[in-house]
Amino acid sequence: MLQVFLGPTGIGKTARATSLARSTGAPVVVLDRIQCHPEIATASGRPLAAEVCGTTRIYLDERSVGAGELSAEEGLRRFMDTVGGLELGARDLVIVEGGSVSLCRLWHGSGLFPFERQELQVLGIDDPHRHRGQVLRRVRAMVSPGHNGESIIDEFSRVWRHHAGQRDFIASVCGFDAIVEWCQQAEIPPGDVCSSALSPDQQNQLVIDITNAHCSYARAQSDFFTGMRQEIRPRGRRMPAQRASATSEVNV
Template identity: 40%
Template sequence: MQVDLILGPTGTGKTAASVRLAHVTGAPVVVLDRFQCFRDLAVVSGRPTAGELAGTRRIYLDDRTLSLGELGAESAFSELVRTTSGLVRTHPLVIMEGGSISLCRLVAERAEQLGWQMSVEVKLAQPNSPAYLARVRRRVVAMLAARPSLLDELVKAWQHVDRREFIASICGFDAVLDWCAENDRQPSEFDLSPSETAVLVDRIVASHSRYAQLQMKALHELGLH
């Protein structure tokens, strides 16, 4: 009845670490994330591909689309508990991986109530270091080159007019929408010059760096560092 938590900021190798451990142990991975469960946010949320998962089992907290709106922290935590409690009955090890600030906080605050035997591995980051920023930049460039790309996802997402406040809060989308507002552009289609693409890459990298700082601060406050 062991639960191994692999926590940390975006872009620190949590998913790769969980895949390696799952490969060796055969354990399922429960995703501690409220965005990767959206099928229409796969790229911007960093949802791994089937090839990256290498045959391991990855369980999301919902199978959701933007039409349903945001998955709240308490609802996500309830599903996390339900899913993990079921898995620990049939698996000697369950891996929990992610960096959601709200879910990390709830797990830490309610650990005694959960009754699981937990170990914690934290992937640390220095969000302003050249090495970290270079790693995130490679990831952002890949997101913009993917098909569909991060921008393709935003174009479709923006059609959900009643969900725009939520959409604008998503790391990566926030930077693109700010750029659109500053340049009097609509997030309905993107025909970008190389220089505009380079600016967007810089903006999205900066957004990830800011969020990573918040994640590191939260993990430190929770004693998970």
């Protein structure tokens, strides 16, 4: 049985998937290309170990930012390998969590979705004002995480300096794109921006800019998933069983 949670950023997919994983012992397959990069865990929304303790999360890869972005085609292949391998292992339940439009578009168009034994939950934005509040709280924690991780600002500056050959990719990541634009307007070199050197007003402006970027992306995700849900018709086809050797499994 495949339990699928799809939806936009900040809607609560990880919380639902993690709760179900804890109660059932089922693994969570993360349908996301950016969370494959541990170096940008804050920007990608990759949860802290404490947030998903007692569960097994399976990422499509574990790769350096320097290796570049995992392509949608390779990501889908790894996803298919993973689910097929878990089916071979006679798992009663596999949980899928994700919001990648590029991966879901390929998956939906592949003829391998939906499955014979699956339950799909598309989480939509019913209340835009409430959703923005949720995103705003999340972004504030990303900008000022305290002892719970690295600030998205410092994370951005670090990878910008260390992976100069991947700056187009870095600038395309939701949240990082807003920081790049803010640096241009503030005439600060992106590699020099530092959270501890920013004034409260500068930090507040970055919070607003990053929140706007996430909400804009969330609207595009929501539109896509709403349309996909309306188009889905049972096809009676199952994903072919394949080995799951291509992915990264994290027990926490």
